[in-house]
Amino acid sequence: MTLPFRDINVQVSSDSYTFTSPSSPNAAALCIDRPTGDIRLTDASLVSKRGVSRVSSIAGILGMIRLSLDKYIIVITKAQPAGRLKGHMVYKIISTDIFPLRERQIRDPDEDKFLALVRAFLKSGPMYFSYDIDLTNSFQRQSQHDHTTPLWQRTDDRFFWNRFVQSDFINFRTRGGRGHPAPQPGIDPYILPVIFGVLEIRPTTFKNTPLTMILITRRSRHRGGTRYFTRGLDEEGHASNYNETEQIIILNDHGSGMGGFAGSGDMQSGKLGGFEGKETQVLSYVQTRGSVPVYWAEINSLKYTPKLQVRGIEAAYPAAKAHFDEQIRIYGDNYLVNLVNQKGREQRVKQAYEQMVEMLVSNPKESRQADQYTEEKFLTIEPGKPQQTFDRLHYVYFDYHAETKGLQMHRAQLLIDRLADALEKQQYFRAVDMPAASHIDDRLEVRNLQTSVVRTNCMDCLDRTNVVQSLLARHMLDRMFVDLGIMSRGSHFSDEDKQFYFLFRNMWADNADVVSKSYSGTGAMKTDVTRTGDRTRAGMLQDLNVAITRYCRNNFLDGPRQDAFDLFLGAYTPATANIGSSLIFADRRPVLIQSVPYIAAFSLLFAILGLFSSSASTLTMRLFVLFWLAVTAWCVSFVLNNGMLYVSWPKLNPRPWATEGYHETISKVRKDKIIGPLVARHERGLSTARYMNAEEGKKRIE
Template sequence: MRSLVPFRDINVHASTSHYAFTSPSSPSAQTLVVERPSGDIRLNDGALLGAKRVSSIAGILGIIKLRLDKYIIVITKAQPMGRLKGHMVYKIIATEFLPLRERTLHDPDEDTYLNLLKTLLRSGPMYFSYSLDITNSFQRQAASNPSLALWERADDRFFWNKFIQSDLIDFATGATSGSGLRQHGHRESGADPFILPVMFGMMRITTTRIKSTPLTFVLITRRSRHRAGTRYLTRGMDEQGHVANFNETEQIAVLNDESRGLGGIGVEASMQNGKVGGFEGQDMQVMSYVQTRGSVPAYWAEINTLRYVPDLQIRGVETAVGAAKLHFSEQIRLYGDNYLVNLVNQKGREAKVKQAYEQMVRMLLSSPQEASEANDVTDQKIHVVESTQRGHEYDRLHYVYFDFHNETKGLRWHRAQLLLDQLKDGLVQGQYFRGVDMPGDSQGRLEVRNRQVAVVRTNCMDCLDRTNVVQTMLARWTLTRQLIDIGILRPGESADDDQAFQILFRNVWADNADVVSRSYSGTGALKTDFTRTGERTRAGAMQDLNNSITRYVKNNFSDGPRQDAFDVFLGAFLPDTSSIGSGRAFVDRRPVLIQSIPYLLAASVFMVLISSLPRSSSDSAWWPLRLFAVLWLAIGFWCFRFIYGHGVLYVNWPKLNTPRWANEGYQETMGAIRQDKIIGSFVARHERGASNARISHLEEGKKRIQ
C-alpha cells in the first residue's frame, strides 16, 4: 500500500559504497539507497547487507550539490511544537551533512559553502509535520487531493526545501534517474515517504480559553522561497512576479480539540495518519483568517553606501507591468479580491515608492477611480484607487493608502483604527474560513462551512514594523467577529475583554513580528512594545533604537553572506565545479590598499588612545608624543572620511549573485579613486582587477529614476 505521509522514524546505514535509509516502524517498506560517490538513487526491497547503522534521524531535508561533492542533509533533532488538529508539528533543531565521497582535495570555497548552509540551518526557523500539510492554509487543504503524497500537496511557494529535494522528487516522479537518464514516467511511489516538505517561518500553537471556552490558538507565518533574501539586497519584484519578503500569515482557532498539548510517543504511535478525534458528540471546528505581506510590486532597490539612509532607485513603472500582472494574477487566483494596504510615507524619499505603486495599480485597473480623505496635515490621510467595474481580473484589486506615519505620530497609535474603519466593508465581504470535522472520515477532512474570498495584502518599505501593527489589528478584529458568529462572544464584546487571552494574543503576534523581521532584517521588529502592551513605551523606544543600530551594522556588514546562503540553499546560485581549489568564488577583489584602510583606521584609534594615557610626570618626550597623537589623529580622520565617502567599497556585498548596482557602484567609485591625488596612483598601479561576480538584478540600459 502506498504511503502518503513521510516516515516518522528513519535509520541511516552507511558503507563505503552507499547510504541506506530504512523505517524500522515500516519493515515492509522499501529501502532508499543513495550510491556513493555517484549520488544515484534507487529503491531496494528489504535491508541491504554490509551497511552499518549510523544513527536514527527525524527526516531527510534534501540533497545538495556543491563544488566537490553532493551532501545528504538529514534532520538529527526536532522539537515538538504542539498538536494542530491532532497532528504534531516539529521545529528543526539540528542537522547533519552526509558527504557522498571521501574528500581528497581541499577547496576553500567548498568549506565556505558548507559554513554558509550550516549557519542558515542553525538560524532559520523551519517547521514540518509528518501528517499535516503546514505549507497550505486550512482553506487550501480542504480543497486538496487527499490521494496525493504529502509533498505533492505542498504549496510550491512555501515548500522551502523543494530545491534540495529535487533529486528525490525527480526519482519519485520518474523525471530522471540518479544518473540523469529519462525513465519514461516510471513512478517510484516507494520514495514518497522519504520526501519531507519543510516550511520556513513562524509557528505558535497555544491552548487557552476565552470566557471559559477552551480553544487552541495558532499563528503560522509562511515565508515564500521565491525572491528570498535580506533587507536591502532583496527589494521589489523580479521578472517572474515574485516579490521580496512575501509572507502569508494564518491565524487559526480550533474548538473542541481533545488532542491539544504535546502528548507522548504512545499517543503518536496510536494515531492513524496522525489524526486524533475530537470530543465525543462534539465536532472539531477550525476557523482561520489569512493575511499576506510583500514588497511593493515594482522594480526598485535601496543601495547601501554606509550611510544610514541608503540611496533609492526606481526603474520605470512601465517596464514592470508584465511582472506585476504575473504577481497579481497569482494572488487573485489564490486569495480572491486583494485589498492592497500601502503604509509608506507620502513625503520624502518613500514618496517615490508610493507613486510607483499607485501608478502600477492605475495601469492594471480597467477603469480606475480615486478618492481621498484629508486632514489638517495632508490631503491624503487615506487614498483609495479602485475600478468602477469588473472588466477583467485585475479589477479585483482595491488599493488603500494610509498615512501611517502622520496619523500615529506622537504615540497616537489608536489612530490606526481609521484604517480599520476604511477596510471594514471589505473585511466583512471577504469573510474567513470555517470548517467542521467530517464524522468518521479517516483522512480527517473538513466540511467547509464558510470560505475566505478576499485578502488584505499589507506593505510598508520593509513589510515589517508598520505592517506588523496593522496585521495585528486586523487579526484581532476578525477573531472577535469569528467568536461572535459562533456564539462564544455576544455582539458588542471583544476578544480583548478577556485579559489573560489579550496578553497571550499580543505576545504571540509580537513574537511573529520578531521572527519575520529577524529573517529579513537581522533583528527583531520595531514597535513590538505597542503590539505586546497596547501602548508605546520609553523602554520600547530604546529597544527600537538598539534594533535600528543593529540593523544598520548587519545590513551593511553581514547581510552579504546571509544572502549567499539563501541563494545556495534555494538554488538561486549553482556552485561552479571548475578550478577546484582556486578559492575564487569568495575572494576579495578590491585592491590591497583599499582593503587596508579600515585596519589603518583601527590602528590610528589605538595609537591615539595609547598616546592619551595620563603620564605620572612631564618629561622631554611630552611634546613629541603630542605630535605623534596629532599625526595619528589626522590619519584616522582621513581614513574615516575616505571610508564614509566611498562606502560602496566597504559594504559586505553578496559574492555569488552580486547585485548589478553594487558592480556599477564599484566601477564608478574605483574610477573616482584612480583620480585621487593622494592614493590614486598607488591604486591604479596595484589594482588586482574589478569584481567579476555574477549579476542578476536590474538589466543594463533600463531607465532608472534616482
Template sequence: MARCSPFTALLETLFLTPLYGIIGLISLSLSEYIIVVSGRELQARLMGHDIYRATEFDLLPLNPNVSAHNPPHAVEAHLLALVRSHLYGGNFLFSYTWDLTRRLQAQSEKHENEAGKSLWEVADDRFFWNRFIQTRLIDLGTSDRNKDYGSYILPILFGTFDLRPVFLHGRHMQLCLISRRSRFRAGTRYFRRGIDRDGHVANFNETEQILLLEGQPAPGTLGSSEDKYTKLSFVQIRGSVPVFWSEINTLRYKPDLQIMDLPDTASAMRSHLTEQVEIYGEEALVNLVNHTGYEKPVKDAYERYVALLDLPKVRYEYFDFHNECREMRWDRISLLIDKVMEDLERHSYFSSNPNDPTSANFQKGVVRTNCMDNLDRTNVVQASLARWTLNRQLRELGILSPEGSIDDFEAVSKDFREMWADHADAIAKAYGGSGALKSDFTRTNKRTRKGLIEDGFKSTTRYLKNNFFDGAKQDGFDLVTGVWIPRKSPSSSLFLISDTRPLITRSMPAIASFSLFMICAGLTLPRSSDYSLFYYFMLWLTLFSMAFAFIIIHGIDYVAWPRLNPLTDIIYYNGPGFRSAHHGKGLKGKKDMGPKRARWLASGRLRNGPEEVELGPFKKRVD
C-alpha cells in the same frame, strides 16, 4: 528499494543513528551532500498532528574522499559554511502527517482529490522551502521504478508557528498562528527588494490565524482529533512593493533609494497581482509607505502602476501610518480598519464545522499589507486586522457578546499579543536582522518610551548586520534555494574567498584602526618626558581623518555585498527612474559608474565567465 546507488547504501547505514528527516541533496564544488535533520523540538500538537522545529543538521558527503568537517579545499569549506549558517539561522518547521505549507481552506477545497497523496505532492510550491534541494528525490520518487524514494521527501517550512490554549466563557479553544515565507525572491532586507520579472516579490509571507473550537465528533465518525474541532481561519499576506526598486548600502544610516523604471514593470506587477487574485480571491492593497520625504518615490511608483493596470478584484488603499499615529497615538490604527472594514466583511474568513459539512464558509479575498520593509508597520497593522477578525469570529460563534472584545479578558488578550509579537520578531530577524520595531505596542497595546529605546538598539543592530554581515547571509539563501549553482571545480570559484579590491581600499580600515590606537595610547600611557605631544596627535589625527573620510566617500566598497550573485547591475544602474543620491561611489560620484569602477564586485564573473541569464535589472547566475 534499489541497492545500486551510493545514496541508498548511505541511507541504510544512517538508520543506525537518530535521523528525523531528509531535507534534500545539495551539490557543491567537490561533492553532493545529503542534508538531514539530526535534532528536532516539538512545537505543539495541532489537531492530533505533531509539529516540529528542526534544531540540528548534518551534511553527509556522497563522495567518500570528501569530509564535511574538514573539506580539502577552501572554496568547499566556504560553501559548506554558507549552507550551515543558513540552516542554523532559519526557523524550519515540519510535520510528518500534516501539510504545514497550505492554509486550512486550500486543504479543504482539494481534500477529495488528494486522497493517498504524499505531503510533498500536495505542498504549496511557494512555501515548500527545500523544493530545489529535493529535486533529485522528487525526480526519483515520481518514477514507477523508484517510488520508495518518495517516502524520504519531507517538505520544510521556513516560518513561524505558535499554538496556545484559550478558555473563554466556558469554551475550550486553541489559537494558532502560522506564517509561511516564500522561497521565491528570498533574501535579506537590502539585497532583496521589489519584484522580479516572474512576478515574485521580496519578503512575501502568508500569515494564517487559526481558531479551533473543541466540540463533539460528528455522529458516525471515528472521532479523530480533526473531527472534534470547529475550524476557523483568517489569512493575510505581505510583500515588497511590486516594482523594480532597491536601496543601495553606502555605510550611511539611510541608503540611497533607487527606482528602476523598466519596460517590464507593468507586466511583472500584473503577474504578481493576478497570481494573488487566482489564489486568494479579491485583494485589498494596503500601502503604509510615507507620502513625503525619502519614501515618497516608492509610493508614487506603486500608485502609478496600480492605476495603469486597473485590475479587477484589486483595490488600493493608502494609509499614512506615521502621520496618523504620530506622538504614539497608536489607537488611530482604527481609522485604517474603518477604511478596509467593507473589504474584511466581504472577504470573510474560512470556517468548517465537522457536525455540519454543508455550513462551511470560505474566505473570498485577502488584505495585502506593505510598508518599506514589510516588517514593523506591517506587523502592527496585521495584528490589528487579526484582532478585529478574531472578535468577529467569537461574536458570530456566540462566545462574545455583540459588543464584546478579547481585550476585555486579559489572559486571552495577553496570549494574542504575545503570539503576534513573537511572530513579528521572527519575520523581522529573518529579513531585517533584528527583532521587530514597535513590538511594545503589539505586546502591550501601548507605545512606551522604553520601547523607543529598545527600537534604537534594534535599529543599530540592523545597520551593522545589513552593512557588514548580510552579504554572506544572502549567499546562503541563493545557494540553498537554487538561485546559484556551483561549478564542479573549486578553482573557478576562488573569487568567493579572495578580496580583489584595490590595495588602497583594503588598507584604509587598518590605517584608521592603527591611528586610533596610537591616539588612545598617547592619551593613556605614562609620559617619559615633558616634550609636547601636539605634533604626535596632529599626525595620527590627520591619518585617522583621511582614512575615515576615504572609507565614507567610498562606502560601497566596504559593504559586505553578496558574492554568489553580485548586485553590480543594480548598484551602478543608470537607466530611467529615480535615485535619491550617489553616495559611496568616490569623489566622482555618479560619473564613476563604469565597469572598471565595479570590477572588483563582479570579479568572479569577469574572470571565470559563467553563463548569466538576464532577469530585468538582475541576473541569475548558473555556474
C-alpha cells in the same frame, strides 16, 4: 494516502547511504550511491549489513545539494515537538547533519565556504514540518485538496521551503533513475516538506471556553533573502519578503494535548477530555505581506539612509501582472494596503505603486481623504467598471506615520474602520471536523469561505506591517467569537478576557520578531504597540537599539546571509557557475583599500597610547597624538565617502547596482590626491566578467 516516514535509520558505508524505516519493514529502502549520487530503491530485507561503518536514527531527510566539488545529503537529526495541530504533531527542526558523497583528502577553500554557508543557514532558520498534515497550505486550501495523494504533492510550491534541495528525489519520483526510467512512488515517504517561518500552537481558554489558538507564518521560497539585497519584484513576479500569515482558532480540539491523541482524554473509554459530543470547529483567517510590486532597490553605501532606486514602471508591468494574477487566482480580491510615507524618500515608492495599480485596473478612479494631520489620510484606487481580472485589486493608502505621530497609536484603528465593509464581505474560513475511521484521513466540512485577502506592505514589510496585521487579526477574531456565540455583538475580546488578550498580543509580537529577524537580522520595531497596545518610551529606546543593530548587520554582515539564501533555495548553483577555483569568495579589492579600516584602528590606538603616556604634555608627544588623530580622521572620512567599497556584498549573485557602484567608486578613488596614485589602475577588483558569468548562471537556473 502516503505519508512521510516517522522513523528512518541511515546506514553509512563506503559505497552508499541506505535509508530504511524500522516501523515499515515491507517498504522499499532508499539507497544513494557514493560517489555518483545515483538514487535507487531496493528491497529493505535484502540490504546488506556488510561494510556498514555506522547506523544512525534521523527524523527525516531535508534534501540533497550539489556544491562545487560534491553532492551532500542533508538530514534532520533532532526535531522538537511544537504542539498538535488538529491532532497532528508538528515539529521544529533543532539540528541537522550533512553527509558528503565523497571523502575529500584535500581541503578546498571554496567548498569549505559553501558548506559553512549551508550550515549557518540551517542553524539559524526557523523550520517546521509534520508527518501528517500539510503545513504549506492554509486550512481553506487543504479542504479543497485530494487527501489520497502523497503529502509532498499537496504542498503549496511557494512555501515548500526545501523544494530545491528535494529536487533530486522529486525528479526520481517522476522520471525514475538509471536503469529504471519510470515513476517511482516508493520514494514518496522519504520526501518531507518543510516550511520556514513561524508556528505557534497555544491550547488556552476564552471566557472559560477551551480552544487552541494557532499562528502560522509561511515565508515564500521565491526571491528569498535579506533586507537591502532583495526588494520589489523579480522578472517572474515573485515579491521579496512575501509571507502568508494564518490565524487559526480550533474549538473543542480533541487532539490538542502533547501526550496522547486527546491529551487528558481516554481513547479506550471514549471520553475525550470533556469534548465528547461536541463538534470540532476550525476557523482561520489569512493575510499576506510582500514588497512593493515594482522594480526598486535601496543601495547600501554605509550611509544610514541608503540611496533609493526605482526603475521604470513600464518595465515592471509584466512582472506585476504575473504577481497579481497569481494572488487573485489563489486568494480572490486583493485589498492592497500601502503604509509607506507620502513625503520624503519613500514618496517615490508610493507613487510607483500607485502608477502600477492604475496601469493594471480598468478606468482607475482615485479618492482622497484629508484631515488635520495630513493632506492624504487615505487614498484609494478602484476600477471604474470591473471588466477584467485585475479589477479585483483595491488599493488603499494609509499615512501610518503621520496619523500615529506623537505616540497616537490608537489612530491606526482608523485603517481598520476604513476597511470595515471590505472585511465584512471578506469573511473567514470556517469548517467542522468530520473524523473518518482513521484520524489521519479526517475531513473538513466547509461552512464558510474567506473570499479575499488583505496584502499589507511598508518599506520593509516588517514594523508598520506587523502592527496593522495584528489589528486586522484582532478585528476578525472579534467577529469569530461573536459568530460562535461566545461573545455578544459589538463587544471586543480585549475587554472580555484580559488573559487571552495578553496571549494574543504576545503571539503576534513573537511572530513580528521572527519574520523581522529572518529578513533584517533583528527583531521587529514597534512590538511594544503589539504587546501592550500603546507606544512607550521604553519601546522607542528598544527601537533605537534595533535600528543601530540593523544598520551594522545590513551593511557589514548581510552579504554571506544573502549568499546562504541563494545557495539553499537554488538561486545560485556552484556546479554551473563556471568560475575558477578560489575566485568566488576572494576579496578582489586593492590591498591598500582593504587596509584603510585597519590603519584607522592602529592610528586611533597610537593616539590613545600617546594621550596616556607619561610624556603626554610635551610638544613632541602632542604632535605625535595630533598626527595619529589626523590619520584616523582621514581614514574614517575615506571609508564613509567611499562606502560602496566597504559594504558586505553578496558574492554568489552580485547585484547590478553593486557592480556599477563599485566601478564608479573605484574610479573616484583613483582621482584621490592622497591615495589615488597608490591604487593600481589595473586592479582586478570585482571583475565584470565574473559578474556576467554569475548572472548567466542564475538565468540558466531560473
